[in-house]
Amino acid sequence: MVRILSVGLIVSAIALVAWGAITGYDNILQVGRMWQTPVIKPHENPIPVMAAGSVPYSGGEALYRIATDEEITPPFSLSDPSAVTAGKTTYQYYCIHCHGKYFDGYGTVGQSFAPPPGDLRSTRVQSMHPGLLFKEISYGIAGGRQPPLATTIEVDDRWNAIAFVKSLGVRN
Numbered sequence: 001m002v003r004i005l006s007v008g009l010i011v012s013a014i015a016l017v018a019w020g021a022i023t024g025y026d027n028i029l030q031v032g033r034m035w036q037t038p039v040i041k042p043h044e045n046p047i048p049v050m051a052a053g054s055v056p057y058s059g060g061e062a063l064y065r066i067a068t069d070e071e072i073t074p075p076f077s078l079s080d081p082s083a084v085t086a087g088k089t090t091y092q093y094y095c096i097h098c099h100g101k102y103f104d105g106y107g108t109v110g111q112s113f114a115p116p117p118g119d120l121r122s123t124r125v126q127s128m129h130p131g132l133l134f135k136e137i138s139y140g141i142a143g144g145r146q147p148p149l150a151t152t153i154e155v156d157d158r159w160n161a162i163a164f165v166k167s168l169g170v171r172n
Helices: 001-029 061-066 079-099 130-139 154-167
Strands: none
Touching: 061 130, 079 154, 130 154
16 A cells, blocks of 8 residues: 555656646747647638639630540641740750650650650650640640649640650651
8 A cells, every 4th residue: 555655656746847847848948839829810811802814714724624635736836946946945854854865765764664654756656646645744644654744834835845746756
């Protein structure tokens, strides 16, 4: 009985010392504890009214996503030399890491994939409808390694990249 009472007193003393240390630390601490800091309530102020025209009601990325491949057409000629040149820059910035400098899927990142990314000079890619190619670049390939790039690359730059890829021709 004395043993139980002794253990209880020791545990109580340790708890009291710990509580005193924490309380003392809180009083010395320069910043408040979580329960003492002011609460941020973002919805206390009324939500401001959006300016007219800030939400598009026509056009936009959603229409590309729901359109069929044949309905998606480039806004300029894919054989335009300035589009091909701009597409080469886009390719070197976003695509070369996976598809490589020889467009065969053995880029710095792509060589670690099994299977490697697609060969951009293959008959399959070169014969693809530009709308399908646009959708694969924009929204990825289901079950494939192509990431969706719609939020990364602007629409015109995606079309420029397609113009560049189509200018490469089929690998011999």
